[in-house]
Amino acid sequence: MSGGYSQSDNPAHRGQLYLFIGIVTALFLLLAVRLFYFQIISGEEFRAHSERNRIRPVVLEALRGLILDRNGVVLAENRPSYTIAAAPFETSDETVDYLGELTGRDVSAIRNRIRDPSVNRFNPIPVQRDVPFEIASRVEEHLLELPGVIVQITPGRMYGKGTLASHMLGYVSEISRPELEARAEEGYRSGDIIGKLGVEKAFERHLRGQNGMEFMEVNARGEELGPLPGMPVLLPETGKNVYLTLDTRIQSVAEEAIPDSLAGALVAIDPATGAVIAIVSRPGYDPNLFTERIPQETWDALRDHALRPLLDRTRDGQYPPASTMKIVTASAALEERMVTPTRIFRSCNRGYLFGNRWAGCWTSGHGAMSFRDAMTHSCDVYFYQVGHLLGLDRWGEYARGFGFGTSTGFDAGDEQHGLVPDADFYDPAKNRPWTPGKILNLAIGQGELLVTPLQMATMTAAVANGGSLYRPYILDRVESAEGEILETGEPEIRDRLPISPETMGLIQDAMIAVVNEGTARRARLPYAQVAGKTGTAENPHGLDHSWFIGYAPADSPRIAVAAVMENAPSGSAVPVVRRVIDAYLSLDGQKPVAGRAGSGSGAYALP
Amino acid sequence: MEIQLNRTLVIVSVLLSLFGIVVIYSATQDETGIGMSRYMLQSMWFLFGLGVMYVTSMLPIRFLQAITIPVFVLTLVLLAVVLATGTVKGASRWIRLGFIGIQPSELAKIAVILALAQYLSQVRTDFRRPSVLAVCGVIAALPVFLILSQPDLGTSIVFGAIFCGILLWAGLSVLELLLMVSPLIGVVIGVVSGFNWIIWSVFILVVAGVMYLKWPPRFVTVFLIVTHLGVGLGAEPLWDSLHDYQQRRVETFLNPQVDPKGAGYQIIQSKIAIGSGGLLGRGFLQGSQTNLAFLPEQHTDFIFSVIAEEFGFVGSMGVLALYFIFILIGIYIAMNVKSRYQSLLAAGCVSVFTFHVIMNVGMAVGVLPIAGIPLPFLSYGGSFLMTSLILCGLLLNVWRHRFDY
Secondary structure: OOOOOOOOOOOOOHHHHHHHHHHHHHHHHHHHHHHHHHHHHOHHHHHHHHHOOEEEEEEEOOOOOOEEOOOOOEEEEEEEEEEEEEOOOOOOHHHHHHHHHHHOOOHHHHHHHHOOOOOOOOOOEEEEEEEOHHHHHHHHHOHHHOOOEEEEEEEEEEOOOOOOOHHHHOOEEEOOHHHHHHOHHHOOOOOOEEEOOHHHHHOHHHHOOEOEEEEEEEOOOOOEEEEOOOOOOEOOEOOOEEEEOOOHHHHHHHHHHOOOOOOEEEEEEOOOOOEEEEEEEEOOOOOHHHHOOOOHHHHHHHHHOOOOOOOOHHHHOOEOOHHHHHHHHHHHHHHOOOOOOOOOOOOEOOEEEEOOEEEEOOOOOOEOOOHHHHHHHOOHHHHHHHHHHHHHHHHHHHHHHOOOOOOOOOOOOOOOOOEOOOOOOOOHHHOOOOOOOHHHHHHOOOOOOEEOHHHHHHHHHHHHOOOEEEOOEOEEEEEOOOOOEEEEOOOOEEEEOOOOHHHHHHHHHHHHHHHHHOOOHHHOOOOOOOEEEEEEEOOOOOOOEEEEEEEEOOOOOOEEEEEEEOOOOOOOHHHHHHHHHHHHHHHOOOOOHHHHOOOOOOOOOOO | OHHHHHHHHHHHHHHHHHHHHHHHHHHOOOOOOOOOOHHHHHHHHHHHHHHHHHHHHHOOHHHHHHHHHHHHHHHHHHHHHHHHHOOOOOOOOOEEEOOEEEOHHHHHHHHHHHHHHHHHHHOOOOOOOHHHHHHHHHHHHHHHHHHHOOOOHHHHHHHHHHHHHHHHHOOOOHHHHHHHHHHHHHHHHHHHOOOOHHHHHHHHHHHHHHHHHHOOOHHHHHHHHHHHHHHHHHHHHHHHHOOHHHHHHHHHHHOHHHOHHHHHHHHHHHHHHHHHHOOOOOOOOOOHHHHOOOOOOOOOOOHHHHHHHHHHHHHHHHHHHHHHHHHHHHHHHHHHOOOHHHHHHHHHHHHHHHHHHHHHHHHHOOOOOOOOOOOOOOOOOHHHHHHHHHHHHHHHHHHHOOOOO
């Protein structure tokens, strides 16, 4: 050894030895005494605990957070409901059969649930939720013959406004097997409730509470004797309340403005922030249907309904934008200096001969037109020529620059991206050959081009606010059950429209002219200047779709709206948007009080 | 005597490990997991560990001393790597090497024992030489700091046990040691008492009394006064600046009753399991608390409860007796080797075993807080089984080479 100590330097003196042995012996004696006490002296008591009686950990389900609108109007809340649960370990097959008999539920469904190897065998898991009172009390009466089964009162979901904003709110339902596997880490168990669609799904992490647990002592016959003495009850924690940017009053005006006979969508956005004021897909459905076990007939009726009420048209509906796209085509042409505000193109004589193809205009001939006239009257011939000058690539750049063909970044979950075709898209091998005439169609928003109403509203808001493409959002704030604000939705500018302020000004002026003297005169309001653009999408499968996008007041926009009505006459969307804008500006204090009487927007009730 | 001692150590450790595998089988029998069952994994670790233990027992002393600094540095690097990569919840204690994961904090236990033994064998340990205490403090504190950051409070206090054990064996008196760590005790008292200044003042009076009795050198006196003043003034604002969850974590550790969701439940279940074992136990595979899976972590931290339930007072006392014999042999070895280095090495190993056994069983019977300290040889887990067998190998090594100095 290299150190200063070499031989017989063992540091331990007798003192150390006695100290060590003393400490170790004392500690071991302490443990031995403790074991003697537990196992010999008070062993009987403990043995009774664990032998005669079992301990059953019963999950206490947490209340889910509320969903409210921006003013605190409750859109989704909790109601008490009966749930039948069974502890797999204690529940025999005979019990399952008897339970099926009593509840009228398929025995194999119950068996599959509780014989699933992945569930905790000692926690009772829900086998049937939202049981009607009669069945719950029938089971309750026979509990003694159903060892392992319990009837619990658990929170159920209730959407108090019925079909209002049904697609946006979504609904909750029992967790599915794939969801359970994907989210195993998050503590979900079989039979739990989870948000399936819309806000319920997108903000599940906020809304979901934390389940508690109670330890019940159960005798050999499966009767609950009461809570285990000395064992604390772990109280469930209520989920957080989610406030949406929606305004229920505007939402209901918008929903009522769309006739029941029509399918359509409308999205209203605050152009200064991107906050969604109203988001409507019609027809709607009652989300309350999904929180219980939905009867097969009801499900079939919803699924097979001609107007497809289950489709969320605001995000998943993809339509050709038709003439509303002329805003993009015109912006591109102005920005690329291909047209000047005064340049007159070949006159519109019911159409336009391109090569050997005749491309028609929508009306009987507009004559020679300037840019502003062409926008105001939505002359196709003018835009055919502009589109031809631009070419596919440059036109596509602007279309994408206005937010089409990509996700808007909406905070409430998935959405369709629409389609802005590019050169790669046109591939003869995929039976989509490119012909030079295609750009004519795209320039007027037809052809393969597809957009969603949400994208359209985002774009409208960007034009309204002078060029900021906001990420649309619906989460206003998250509050704890005690009212503490935990998170707020923040406006976020995703991009700038790729055009100069001069071009922006020309487009805005043209949109004002569209309302004042053009195709959207029905959108005019007496007290505020509305700007907008109509569109009529040719629909190869049936009647045309009618678009209108608009914002108001034109000089300091408060609301931007995009609406599409399926299979509806040209211009059908205009009065719908007008009513929404009117209702919002009235609430916003923009509308003179005297103008209220007799206005068409009285369909909503102020709270 | 020489042969029998080593043989007894090997027999005890093998008995405990085999018994562990049997109990792990019982505790995990209705796990419907994928892959190899736990008792099989533990068996493989055990066979591998036996080989490592044998190799460890044969290594020349010079070799042990030569690898001390590299092992110590490697340990720190691995701990830093764990910290840097450990972003996944719960995975921050592990380094994955292919299909196996290792816990560098286990390697750190061995490294600190080697380093402290080596350093203290070359200097005279004296309370009047503060530099020695400072170096020892740094050797133990470096890995503790990294392990605390993981954060793994339970494992880091094992190093306190190693530190205190080796220093006591090296000649420090209990009062001197208590004086040195008294600022730390002050912090704990502060947190537990909710920064009650009366209790803290009483504590300071006691410290002052001990100082008067031991009359430490001026340097130590100044150090103690400064640190105690620092604790007295700074602990409360520092505590308040911690996040709620950080405070809760510390409070839960010091007093598990504040967290009924986890610790309180475990303690009650463990007590019922142990109590229901009675004199002779319920028999192998018959423990209802265990087999009902009410007892959490039963194959790792609460394996003693399984033994007590299934094998009764006789079984649990038998296990305790085996540990007691093992530790006494360790102390005997530390006492009866000639070289200071080997003696300190043995004392370090004994400290780890003693600490783990007392903490774990104390936790199972509800007298000590739940700290996630596993039982040597018995608890499920490859890393700590390896550590236990290597430490046992070091004891064998010391005894084998007791005349080589």
